[in-house]
Amino acid sequence: MKPDMMRISIRRRLLSLAAVAALVVTLMIQWPATAMASQAPFFAAMTDKMSAQAKGAEGKLQSAYGEITGDTGQQVKGKAKQVQASAMNAKAAVKDGAKATARKASDAADKLADKIK
Numbered sequence: 001m002k003p004d005m006m007r008i009s010i011r012r013r014l015l016s017l018a019a020v021a022a023l024v025v026t027l028m029i030q031w032p033a034t035a036m037a038s039q040a041p042f043f044a045a046m047t048d049k050m051s052a053q054a055k056g057a058e059g060k061l062q063s064a065y066g067e068i069t070g071d072t073g074q075q076v077k078g079k080a081k082q083v084q085a086s087a088m089n090a091k092a093a094v095k096d097g098a099k100a101t102a103r104k105a106s107d108a109a110d111k112l113a114d115k116i117k
Contacts, residue, residue: 013068017061048092056085 063078065071 010068017065017068048088048095052085052088052092055088056082059083059085 059078059081061078062081063075066074066076066078
């Protein structure tokens, strides 16, 4: 491939990467649910999941940038952010499971209390 064509190809990839990054940043802007988190725990859990997804997207973008530019440091940092996002997702799943178990126990206690009355 000619050097001019290679530069154009890299430039297009970087522009595409920049467009995806702009989209991710737009999606990462916190929305009003964070203000409502004290009123509804559902929104707090939602923001945890959104943070994990944003971190995963950031890691993928950083890793892709590293691949395009040949920078292994950026690739490694991107992969590390993806691992961090996986851990954040696991934490959110454990939290959701604990809440569901607590709800079931509460419902069972309510039913038992109704039978005793």
